[in-house]
Amino acid sequence: MSEPLTHKRERRKQDRPGELLEAALDLFVEKGFAATRAEEVALRAGVSKGTLFLYFPSKEELFKAVVMENVARPVAEGITEAAQFKGNSGELLTWMMLEWWRRYGATKASGISKLMMSEAGNFPELADFFRTNVILPAQSLVRLVLQRGIESGEFRAIDVDNTIYSVMAPLIFLVMEKHATSACSATHTAIHPEQFITHHAQLLVRGMAAGH
Amino acid sequence: MSEPLTHKRERRKQDRPGELLEAALDLFVEKGFAATRAEEVALRAGVSKGTLFLYFPSKEELFKAVVMENVARPVAEGITEAAQFKGNSGELLTWMMLEWWRRYGATKASGISKLMMSEAGNFPELADFFRTNVILPAQSLVRLVLQRGIESGEFRAIDVDNTIYSVMAPLIFLVMEKHATSACSATHTAIHPEQFITHHAQLLVRGMAAGH
Amino acid sequence: MSEPLTHKRERRKQDRPGELLEAALDLFVEKGFAATRAEEVALRAGVSKGTLFLYFPSKEELFKAVVMENVARPVAEGITEAAQFKGNSGELLTWMMLEWWRRYGATKASGISKLMMSEAGNFPELADFFRTNVILPAQSLVRLVLQRGIESGEFRAIDVDNTIYSVMAPLIFLVMEKHATSACSATHTAIHPEQFITHHAQLLVRGMAAGH
């Protein structure tokens, strides 16, 4: 029955950026960047329009913060962990793809990737930001794994650049599917993402396998 | 006092909707739905802003009409032709993917697919239409080819449903790439689509190959 | 009792820019550039906010148009006429100053000059525009007259640059007085502008006069 010692005001202040970021993620994913109104983000976070701009200087910066928090961070973490993976490269690749899905693709945050594809043309600066902080790091990671497999003799001397896309394409596809289909009336014959990823990874690993 | 039966004016009038649809296709693909201004569509079609709204009651209806008009045909044609292909299933798969790219993916019309994915959330009816008339038929076609390869002993008894996505994902991915990256600042490490498709198809065929 | 042949719409369209310009002049003079709201200009001109931007792409451009119409034009006309003046340079100078007052200083439009002084710091582009189109031409004109007087032997070899300011300062002063005092409660000991100008001009001409 006794009140907590921390003042209401203070406690809230520390939470604001997080609350705003969360509200922004929801709305950006739901409606896209351009269609999301700054005031709506604020209202969903329980503050007024002015308060949003107290913490983020513009809608674009808010978006970048959302990307950093929800997209770039998991990617970066994944990269760190991948470096410590014990096991052969085929297993690593499969593990990476699955892990990417579990930590990112399956979450609300992956809606950001879908959104970026739609709006990149109209917001070049955001597109560059996303490319720099998300896409390029991810590609580098995949490249590393593929090269590791080739050097260890596990994979043939495949075309690394194109294979990177063979790895990433189904992941992107899943994300598109997830966020585009959500609007469809029926659930249709749903893909089972983890199963598909496992399947696809096996196909790739077999396809890249050294030996006649 | 009587005028000639066919004046230029009358012929033009009948073409109006088609000209508007064409102009709208160009602009929607180029700039997306929200960023395309109604007046620009009208101007490109050579009519005034008011005239556009004479033929389409709103920008949304115009968008729907553009999608409906441009999406169903190429798919239907592709399906017909694939049925007549002679050769083994691996070759057929590779040919199909390449051909799909050449006839559809590489053209302006593929912008429609990208649009659909981007805007599906805002146009549920369109999403349904698209799924029914484009995605499902395409899946059926791929399924046919895979089953043919399994039955002939060329492929292992792979998981057909998931493999369908392994086939389609990179194609969708290419389309997204093509239309999203066009606006990016530099050309970056550009994908070469046909090369990538060939590469990916080979990976898949190898991956599906009945082992020794 | 019969209606005019011209359509209402058409007639109004041609009048719009003028009506808007007039409303804008009133409001800019009354409240300054920053404090004048675009919508208020439109409303005073009897149109909606959107219509204003149909004719002027921005508030700044509207302001420039007001300057061109109400300030630069009379200055330019004055320059043309001054070139045709018959009479000695002292008379010309006096005539010019009086004429400037009658045609510009005494009118509402001179409020623009006052406004420019207040807001130049906050709107550098407008300040440059004003300097280029109003101040510099006016200075050139005065310089010409002074040089004419020196060459003809009517004036001593005075410092032309500084004298230009001796000519212009009281005119600017009058304008400030006129627009600043308008807000004062009482009329106080009002300056009589034309009388003052005549007086000041005589002082200057005497001061510049050749002969010991």
Place this chain on the structure above:
Amino acid sequence: MSEPLTHKRERRKQDRPGELLEAALDLFVEKGFAATRAEEVALRAGVSKGTLFLYFPSKEELFKAVVMENVARPVAEGITEAAQFKGNSGELLTWMMLEWWRRYGATKASGISKLMMSEAGNFPELADFFRTNVILPAQSLVRLVLQRGIESGEFRAIDVDNTIYSVMAPLIFLVMEKHATSACSATHTAIHPEQFITHHAQLLVRGMAAGH
């Protein structure tokens, strides 16, 4: 248990209004009334935004206080000293004008005069105060000097009222110039104030000189 009688805190507290006034003077002069943000004033005075409103109920009242504080003193001082000047009236006039510039026009405080003229329309009480306490006393002083010159036979029986303006106009003009042009892109053909004043004063003195 008792604290020392004078702690730092208390001394600071008493200075607060003065510090705020000083900061406000700087900023109002530099950027004008509307463009000066309340928070910036507070920050420059080393207090928080809220504190400003503790001492001044609104930005407008702050502005009024700044004007009241900075405007009356220098004028009063100048008047006292002028009464003690030895020398002929032409020299006195020149000296007064130069001295006014050095002590007031050239200083930050002259920005107040400019502010007054710019904002007079929005602050009628200030305009009245300014006229009563600054302009009229200054006019009286100039009148005295002119009358002294006439009585001594040094000047003709000129129109004193108008000549007062001939004396003051260039000074006002210089102040406007100084504070308005500071923001302009280039230095243009800069006026040299003391040189111009000397020049103008000579022109006036010659113009007023009792001729042969």
Place this chain on the structure above:
DNA sequence: CATGAATGAGTGTTCATTCAT
């Protein structure tokens, strides 16, 4: 007294849509 987090009214500009001609 002092703070600074929070507010919300206010403003220039855009654009889908209407409708008088």
Place this chain on the structure above:
DNA sequence: CATGAATGAACACTCATTCAT
């Protein structure tokens, strides 16, 4: 049918002012 002038709702961002702590 066609036009294009006119509309007005919408939106990002600012800043004087308030008030709980």
